[in-house]
Amino acid sequence: xxxRRTFLRIxxxxxxxxxxxxxxxxxxxxxxxxxxxSLTLPFNRNKEIAFSADYIIVTKNNTTTVYSAHCTxxxxxxxxxxxxxxxxxxxxxQYDLQGNxxxxxxxxxxxxVPSTISEDGNNITING
Numbered sequence: 001x002x003x004r005r006t007f008l009r010i011x012x013x014x015x016x017x018x019x020x021x022x023x024x025x026x027x028x029x030x031x032x033x034x035x036x037x038s039l040t041l042p043f044n045r046n047k048e049i050a051f052s053a054d055y056i057i058v059t060k061n062n063t064t065t066v067y068s069a070h071c072t073x074x075x076x077x078x079x080x081x082x083x084x085x086x087x088x089x090x091x092x093x094q095y096d097l098q099g100n101x102x103x104x105x106x107x108x109x110x111x112x113v114p115s116t117i118s119e120d121g122n123n124i125t126i127n128g
Contacts, residue, residue, distance in 0.1 A: 039055075041124055043064075043123050051080075055068065055126055065098075066124070088106065
């Protein structure tokens with residue numbers, strides 16, 4: 001017959017293992033969902049700044065760059081342009097049109113997201 005202490009140890013190890021398994025499953029599912037997704041949007045080369053879904057599309061000097069619209073401070077969605085810089089609505093971080101931090105609390109630049117423009121120039125595919 002096993003002692004009460006042995007029973008409690010086995011129970012504790014089982015409970016910790018169960019929660020570790022669940023945590024691992026949730027984390028892997030989240031990573032799978034966040035994994036590379038592709039989004040095709042209409043593209044207007046004449047529009048310098050476009051906010052679309054989770055992205056900021058900047059077209060300047062015949063060059064188009066796509067940035068993540070999530071602030072590098074706490075991930076708030078940036079959805080406005082004031083003058084010549086983007087402003088985070090949550091804590092006021094500011095970024096220039098090249099995605100560089102102008103004013104904190106954010107200290108990392110906006111993430112550049114890979115993209116391609118269709119041959120006819122009517123669509124942009126964002127691979128983020």
